[in-house]
Structure formats: C-alpha cells, structure tokens
Amino acid sequence: MTTPLNAPTIAKIFRTIAQSRYSTKRFQPSTSIPSYTLQDILRTTLTSPSGFNLQPTNVILVDSQKIKKNLSQNAMLGMGNMYRAVDASTLAVFLSDFEPQKRISKIVELEQLSNSRVPGYMATLSVASSFLLGEGSAATFFKQVATNAMSPLKPMPTIDPVECWSYKNTSLVAQTYVLAATSHGLATCIMEGFDARRVKEILDIPDRYGVPMIIATGYEYVGEGTENELKRSPRLDFEDVFFRNTFGELFKEDHLHEDNTTQSQLNGDDNASENTAQSFKSM
Numbered sequence: 001m002t003t004p005l006n007a008p009t010i011a012k013i014f015r016t017i018a019q020s021r022y023s024t025k026r027f028q029p030s031t032s033i034p035s036y037t038l039q040d041i042l043r044t045t046l047t048s049p050s051g052f053n054l055q056p057t058n059v060i061l062v063d064s065q066k067i068k069k070n071l072s073q074n075a076m077l078g079m080g081n082m083y084r085a086v087d088a089s090t091l092a093v094f095l096s097d098f099e100p101q102k103r104i105s106k107i108v109e110l111e112q113l114s115n116s117r118v119p120g121y122m123a124t125l126s127v128a129s130s131f132l133l134g135e136g137s138a139a140t141f142f143k144q145v146a147t148n149a150m151s152p153l154k155p156m157p158t159i160d161p162v163e164c165w166s167y168k169n170t171s172l173v174a175q176t177y178v179l180a181a182t183s184h185g186l187a188t189c190i191m192e193g194f195d196a197r198r199v200k201e202i203l204d205i206p207d208r209y210g211v212p213m214i215i216a217t218g219y220e221y222v223g224e225g226t227e228n229e230l231k232r233s234p235r236l237d238f239e240d241v242f243f244r245n246t247f248g249e250l251f252k253e254d255h256l257h258e259d260n261t262t263q264s265q266l267n268g269d270d271n272a273s274e275n276t277a278q279s280f281k282s283m
C-alpha cells in the first residue's frame with residue numbers, strides 16, 4: 001500500500017476515531033448533515049467486507065421529519081429511542097437480505113467486470129455460495145445434519161441460518177458507517193429497540209429483509225445539564241476478552257512487547273501526528 005502517512009500516524013488517527021465514539025443519548029433537533037459529509041460516509045461504508053462479497057445489506061437514510069416522527073411514535077421502544085428517532089438528523093435503517101442468493105448473478109457480473117480475482121475464484125463462488133445460502137429453515141437443518149456428519153472426516157462449513165449470516169455481514173457495514181460518521185465529528189447511537197414489523201410497514205420494506213438496527217446520526221445535544229454527563233461506558237479487562245492460542249489461556253498486554261515494540265513506536269511521533277491530524281481534518 002502506498003501512502004504519504006507513516007503507519008504509526010495512521011494508527012493514531014484510527015485510534016482517535018475509534019476511541020472518540022460513544023453512543024449519544026440525546027441529539028440536537030432540527031439539524032441536518034451536509035450532503036458532501038453524508039456522501040463521504042456512505043462511500044466509506046461501501047468498502048465494508050462481506051462473505052463471498054455478496055453484499056447482503058441495504059441502508060435507508062431517513063431524513064424526512066414526517067417519517068422520523070412516524071417511526072418515533074409508532075415503532076420505537078422506550079422514551080430514549082423515541083426522542084433520538086425524531087431529533088437525530090438522519091436515521092440509517094440497516095437491512096439484511098435473507099435471500100442473498102438473489103444477488104449472486106449481479107455480483108458475478110461485477111466480479112467479471114472488475115477482473116480482480118485470482119484464476120479459479122469465480123468457480124468456487126457459485127458452488128460455495130449456493131451451498132451456504134439455500135432457502136428456508138429445512139434447508140439449513142439438512143445442511144447442518146450433513147456437515148455435522150462429515151466434519152470428523154474433513155473440514156466442512158459451519159451452517160448458520162441465513163438470518164445469522166446476513167446480520168453478521170450487516171453488522172460490519174454498520175460499524176464502518178459509525179466510524180466514518182465519527183471521523184466527521186458526528187454523533188451516533190446504534191439502536192435495536194424498535195418493532196421491526198412496524199418499521200418495515202412504515203418504510204415499505206419488502207418481506208425478504210430483516211432490520212437488525214437503526215443508527216441515529218447527527219449532532220449531540222449541548223445544553224444545560226449535559227456538560228458533566230459521563231459519556232464513556234465501561235469495558236471488560238483486556239485479559240477477560242483476549243486469549244492466547246487456546247480458549248482461556250491468558251493473553252497479557254506485556255506479551256505484546258516481546259518483539260521490542262515501544263510505546264512511542266506504537267503511538268507515533270506526536271508532532272507528526274498532530275500535523276497529520278490537522279490535514280486529516282481538512283480532507
């Protein structure tokens with residue numbers, strides 16, 4: 001990869017973005033996101049990875065006050081989500097396709113046009129994807145039985161219901177979206193507290209899609225009483241989350257420095273990073 005920035009600087013920028021994200025509880029009403037900002041966020045969101053590159057996600061950007069109000073009053077659960085739905089500039093409604101096999105022909109066409117794959121990739125794509133993405137719970141069940149039986153003999157794919165597969169892919173798109181929005185200084189709150197049946201009806205979403213989350217996006221409310229609010233939520237300890245080699249084996253942070261990586265190498269040179277952060281802001 002060629003880049004004018006050195007690796008520690010890029011890492012520092014990314015770390016700053018990731019660490020500055022938190023779920024915003026209250027949004028500034030009557031605001032809108034500049035169209036070039038939204039375009040940049042959405043273009044970055046498009047870079048998200050997906051299984052077989054099938055891209056089983058769609059996103060509806062709701063900025064109509066009338067529709068946000070309708071969602072708030074008729075589909076959101078809990079007062080917090082109701083307020084956020086109406087006050088946020090835009091609601092990004094994430095959809096997961098439960099019939100992703102219907103996308104295969106378009107993706108095959110895209111892949112052929114881009115000509116970016118190693119020889120043989122296209123052949124594995126149609127076999128592998130049709131194996132993993134059959135329709136219905138009966139198909140999933142039979143594939144699970146078959147692959148469980150074969151697994152002691154040779155590695156077989158783990159068959160999850162298509163809903164899991166599709167939600168898994170959409171979650172990665174959602175995270176890219178959130179971090180891209182954060183990089184523009186926008187506030188976000190991922191929400192699963194809503195009645196998806198009602199959301200589907202209000203937004204005219206076809207049956208084949210699930211709605212795993214709605215991401216309120218906009219500007220944080222700043223006003224009396226919000227200055228001292230605790231924004232950062234707690235996280236488990238490093239050792240509670242990361243294991244080394246096998247499940248449960250401690251992965252201590254000191255293990256990471258066995259290769260002599262120093263903290264300053266990890267953080268990058270501060271002056272260089274500040275300069276880059278400035279130019280990054282104007283990008």
Ligand SMILES: Cc1cc2nc3c(=O)[nH]c(=O)nc-3n(C[C@H](O)[C@H](O)[C@H](O)COP(=O)(O)O)c2cc1C
Nearest residue numbers: 021022023080081189190191192193213231232233
């Ligand atoms: C899948 C998912 C669903 C969530 N649903 C809601 C929600 O409906 N309402 C809400 O206020 N926060 C919701 N959150 C935000 C979480 O409460 C929040 O991410 C968590 O407490 C960690 O805090 P942080 O995002 O500020 O780091 C959701 C987060 C995720 C990832």
